Amino acid sequence: MISLENKSAIITGAAMGMGKATALKFGKAGAKVVVADMNEEEGNKVVEEIKSDGGEAIFVKVDVSNEESVKQMVQKTVEAFGKLDVAVNNAAITPDDKPIADMDFDYYEKLMSVDLNGVALCLKYELKQMEQGGTQGSIINTSSVSGIRPQPTNPAYVAAKHGVIGLTKQAAMDYSPKGIRINSVAPGAIDTPMLRGALDQFGFDPDEYAKQLSMLGRFAEADEVAEANLWLASDHSSYVTGTVLNVDGGYTSM
Numbered sequence: 217m218i219s220l221e222n223k224s225a226i227i228t229g230a231a232m233g234m235g236k237a238t239a240l241k242f243g244k245a246g247a248k249v250v251v252a253d254m255n256e257e258e259g260n261k262v263v264e265e266i267k268s269d270g271g272e273a274i275f276v277k278v279d280v281s282n283e284e285s286v287k288q289m290v291q292k293t294v295e296a297f298g299k300l301d302v303a304v305n306n307a308a309i310t311p312d313d314k315p316i317a318d319m320d321f322d323y324y325e326k327l328m329s330v331d332l333n334g335v336a337l338c339l340k341y342e343l344k345q346m347e348q349g350g351t352q353g354s355i356i357n358t359s360s361v362s363g364i365r366p367q368p369t370n371p372a373y374v375a376a377k378h379g380v381i382g383l384t385k386q387a388a389m390d391y392s393p394k395g396i397r398i399n400s401v402a403p404g405a406i407d408t409p410m411l412r413g414a415l416d417q418f419g420f421d422p423d424e425y426a427k428q429l430s431m432l433g434r435f436a437e438a439d440e441v442a443e444a445n446l447w448l449a450s451d452h453s454s455y456v457t458g459t460v461l462n463v464d465g466g467y468t469s470m
């Protein structure tokens with residue numbers, strides 16, 4: 217059993233999907249968990265679930281695209297738990313794009329502000345805190361298979377997720393001398409509200425989509441990505457930094 221005892225962890229986008237699964241898993245592993253999300257109602261339910269399982273957690277309302285809000289998120293973490301050891305920068309919004317020539321540039325900018333700039337802002341304040349606290353922490357940025365290869369008519373999301381991998385590698389290089397590790401997880405087709413929303417919106421058949429997006433021919437459960445986050449968060453991955461861990465049922469090798 218991988219332990220996160222004596223570690224405090226922020227997970228953004230933790231009210232639903234993979235963020236929620238990660239928060240629950242980290243709580244079980246003994247971490248003090250900060251459930252950070254815009255969705256207060258669902259976020260508080262996750263906190264209650266962690267507590268009813270014997271864990272420790274607080275909810276912090278955050279908009280990762282807003283610098284002051286991100287700064288406050290880190291401050292509230294330190295006020296509650298004294299330090300920051302682990303962060304999973306997972307919050308993002310759904311791809312909703314068209315080919316580049318037809319794209320809605322307002323939506324492009326909105327997606328960038330959450331899916332890419334949100335990760336940059338979180339890294340900024342989390343790394344500042346880890347440096348000041350002398351913490352040899354671990355940060356995981358959630359990218360996507362869309363950060364490794366293009367998807368049909370998905371320019372904003374693909375650009376943002378490639379950017380997340382770029383930020384991860386840069387941060388890993390700059391902060392390795394302080395003993396802080398920064399990695400990325402690249403999920404494939406994971407059964408979450410985001411994926412179900414996209415299938416409905418674009419009218420895709422779930423079974424067909426699962427076959428196209430995975431050698432294993434199925435969607436993953438959010439918990440299967442949470443397992444990867446747990447390993448990267450823990451000391452079990454002590455020699456791993458600047459890398460991208462694909463959790464995609466083999467999709468990027470197809």
Ligand SMILES: NC(=O)C1=CN([C@@H]2O[C@H](COP(=O)(O)OP(=O)(O)OC[C@H]3O[C@@H](n4cnc5c(N)ncnc54)[C@H](O)[C@@H]3O)[C@@H](O)[C@H]2O)C=CC1
Pocket residue numbers: 228229230231232233234235252253254255278279280281306307308309330334358359360361362402403404405406407408409410411
């Ligand atoms: N579901 C999938 O198949 C895949 C998802 N991903 C990525 O995995 C991560 C998690 O995705 P899911 O769990 O599927 O998403 P989801 O839509 O189920 O959950 C996302 C969470 O982020 C929160 N959020 C959205 N905007 C926010 C903001 N500005 N500030 C704070 N919180 C915000 C939402 O309230 C929600 O709780 C995302 O980065 C997504 O891009 C990557 C590849 C595949």
Ligand SMILES: CC(=O)C(C)=O
Pocket residue numbers: 360361362403404405410411414
């Ligand atoms: C839904 C999603 O984020 C994918 C497949 O990259």
